[in-house]
Amino acid sequence: MIKLEQYKIFNEAASTLSFSKAAKNLFISQSAVSQTIHALEKELNTQLFIRLNKGVTLTKEGMLLHKNITEALALITSVENELSHYNELLSGQLNIGAGDSICENYLIDLLKQFHHLYPTIKINVVNGTSIETVEHLKNGTIDLAFINLPYDDESLVLKECLTIHDIFISKKKDEHLYTYQEISKKNLILLEKSSNSRNYIDKYFAKHGILLKPEMELGAHHLLLEFTHANLGNACVVKEFSHDFLDKNKVYELKLKKPLPSRSIGYGYLKRRSLSQATLKFIELIDQFDKSI
Structure with missing residues (x-):
């Protein structure tokens, strides 16, 4: 031969x-x-x-x-x-999926670092809720999904990358310590039920025997802040994604007698699909990044 x-x-x-x-x-x-x-x-x-x-x-x-x-x-x-x-990452593509708030408040800095290290890699970001992002992952549109945890899916490898805290906010400063029952009676503005964050809050209050009935449901986190600033109600937001409004006193955190437990944002990929070199390098960068902001 x-x-x-x-x-x-x-x-x-x-x-x-x-x-x-x-x-x-x-x-x-x-x-x-x-x-x-x-x-x-x-x-x-x-x-x-x-x-x-x-x-x-x-x-x-x-x-x-x-x-x-x-x-x-x-x-x-x-x-x-x-x-x-x-x-050697001289060519290739990084395909990731995430919601708007995760992109704006977490991923931008990571993507800047990645682009600086590997400028010839094409970066493609698909926006959607956690549920939509996982669907993109399973149909092959993306290789890496950023989602709100907890998320139950045995087909995925899930790893925490950022700790976050859910809080309720108001247009005006309020020193009162609220119970969950009192908060539930406020004029609430929440994310739509298609959001994993909304589902988490609903389930948490349901465990305490409380059904949340928002006056308004919105499709984006930044709108929760804007609507509260416009004095249209009291929203539930992610504190780490709301610093601009909180630090400038555009909105104020409503204190709870028992603060809501922290949760996480994580990244996930399919167990049975091999990852590209670009994706592996991006995961290395995530693991080096501070898990709190």
Whole structure:
């Protein structure tokens, strides 16, 4: 059976029309080149070279083989380089999915760092709720999903990357310590029920025998802040994503007698799907990043 290395030796000899030059260029002996060519001609049952006093020349069959082997080796080299580039992150694509608030308040800094380290990697971000993001993950649109935890799905590998705290806010400063029952009677503004964050809050209050009945349901976290600032109600928001409004006293946190427990944002990927080099490098960056903001 002819091996690729034999064709490489043949191709060098055919290019230089000299067994000695081919041997020198390949850092092997001239006898090794001669033996390889002889074995190749025997295997193909075809004479490839005409031996002359000074060097060699190709037969018609040799020229045909040389033309095709040159193209084949160029293709192999191209593929090897492409694979090397992927491994070295000189090319490729990072496909991730996340909600708007996670993108704005967490992912932007990570993506800036990643782009600085690997500027030739194309970054594609798909926006959606946690449920929608997992759907994108399963249909192959993205390779990595950022979702609100807890999230129960045995097909995913899930890892925490950021600790967050849910709070209730008001337009006006209020020193009263609220019970859960008292908060439930406020004019509430919550995210839509398609949101995993909303589901978490509903379930938590339900465990305490309280059914939340918001006056308004919105589709984006930043709207919760804007609507509260407009004095349209009291919203439940993520404290870590609300610093701009809280620090500027646009809204105020309503204190609870028993603060809501912290939860996490995490990233997930499918257990049975291999990850690209770009995705693996991005995960390395996530794991180095501070888990609180």
